[in-house]
Every structure is written in structure tokens, then in C-alpha cells.
Amino acid sequence: MSLEILEAKEAIREVIDGFANLECNVPAQMVYFTEDVHVMVYMGDKLTMDIHGRDTLEKQFSAFTGGIKASHHQNGQQVITVEGDRATDVHYCRAALVMEENGHDVVSDNYIRYTDKLVKQEGKWLIKEREQHFVITKKQDL
Numbered sequence: 687m688s689l690e691i692l693e694a695k696e697a698i699r700e701v702i703d704g705f706a707n708l709e710c711n712v713p714a715q716m717v718y719f720t721e722d723v724h725v726m727v728y729m730g731d732k733l734t735m736d737i738h739g740r741d742t743l744e745k746q747f748s749a750f751t752g753g754i755k756a757s758h759h760q761n762g763q764q765v766i767t768v769e770g771d772r773a774t775d776v777h778y779c780r781a782a783l784v785m786e787e788n789g790h791d792v793v794s795d796n797y798i799r800y801t802d803k804l805v806k807q808e809g810k811w812l813i814k815e816r817e818q819h820f821v822i823t824k825k826q827d828l
Contacts, residue, residue, distance in 0.1 A: 691768050694766075694768045694773065694806075694811070695766045695768060697810075697811050698766050698768075698773055698775055698804060698811050699764065699766070701718050701804065701811050701812070701813065702761060702764065702775060702777055702800075702802070703761060704718060705718045705813075706759040706760075706761050706779060707759070709757045709758070709759060710751040710754050710757050710783075712744055712747045712748045712751055713744060713748070715747075716740055716743070716744050718812060718813055719740050719743060719812060719813050719814075719816075720740070720805065720807065720812045720813065720814045721739065721740050722738075722739060722740075722814070723737075723738075723739065723740050723743055723813060723814060723815065723816070724737070724738055724814070724815045724816075725737040725743055725815075725816045725818065726816070726817050726818065727818045727820070728817070728818065728819045728820065729820045729823070730820070730821075753785050753786065754783050754784065754785050755784045755785060755786065755791065756783075756784040757781065757782065757783050757784070758781070758782045759779055759780070759781045760779065760780045760781075761777055761778070761779050762777065762778040762779065762780070763777065763778055764776070764777035764778075765777075771805060771806040772803070772804070772805055772806075773803070773804045773805075773806075773811065774801070774802070774803055774804070775800070775801075775802040775804060776799070776800070776801050776802075777799075777800050777802075778797070778798065778799055778800075779797075779798045779800065780795070780796065780797055780798070781796045781798060782794070782795050782796070783796065784828060787825075790827060790828075791827070791828040792825050792826060792827055792828060793825065793826055793827075793828050794823060794824075794825050795823070795824045795825070795826070796820050796822070796823050797820070797821050797822040797823075798818060798819065798820055798821065799818075799819045799821055800816060800817070800818050800819075801816070801817040802815065802816050802817075803815040803816075
């Protein structure tokens with residue numbers, strides 16, 4: 687594996703981890719996406735969001751995260767394939783979200799698989815397409 691590929695993989699890891707480390711700070715997360723990003727969110731096998739464009743993404747994700755009181759994201763295994771200025775990243779994340787439901791706090795424990803297609807623009811790796819699958823979601827009282 688060449689040094690160029692290793693550097694690209696490390697830069698892509700920083701994009702993925704940077705996004706997760708921002709938890710639910712949606713405006714700050716937008717720097718990791720292209721202007722024309724396409725994001726598809728699945729709950730199980732059902733497509734629940736089909737978002738085109740960074741501005742729309744910010745609005746919809748902000749609406750979704752608006753009621754979240756606390757969150758914790760933990761990334762797991764990751765496989766990155768780099769082909770020139772394009773790359774594919776498949777990674778897993780566990781996201782715990784605390785929100786209020788029916789007057790009390792609940793934790794939504796989510797096990798998510800992401801498939802991201804990234805492009806290198808002006809020396810930076812950005813997510814151009816994201817397919818996000820909530821594979822398992824469990825809720826419990828806090």
C-alpha cells in the first residue's frame with residue numbers, strides 16, 4: 687500500500703470521526719459534506735429520508751436533533767477503499783440519544799451502518815453520498 691493511499695485513509699478517518707465527535711452539532715458537521723450531497727436514511731429496510739443538498743441536509747438533521755438533550759457516538763470497524771480522488775468508506779456506529787418522550791427522558795440506543803462515498807475537493811475529503819442504516823434501535827427509560 688502506497689504512502690498516498692495511507693494518507694488518504696487517515697484523512698478519511700478524520701472526516702468520519704470528526705463528524706461523530708461533533709455529536710449533534712449539525713451546523714458544524716456540514717463542513718464534512720459536498721454542496722450537492724445526497725443522504726439516504728433507512729430505519730430497517732424503510733427509506734425514511736432522501737435528502738439532496740447540504741442546505742436541506744442541515745435543515746432536516748437540525749429538525750431531527752432539535753429535541754436531543756444528550757448524545758454519545760462511538761465509531762467501530764471501518765473499511766476504506768481509495769481510488770484516486772474518490773473513496774468508499776463503510777463503518778459502524780453506536781449512537782445513544784437522550785430525549786424526552788411523554789414527560790420523561792428515554793435513551794434511544796442506535797446501531798448504525800454507514801456507507802459513504804467521498805471525493806477529494808481542493809485538497810480535502812468530503813462526503814458526497816451517505817447511505818445510513820439504523821439496523822437496530824432500542825429505547826428505554828433513563
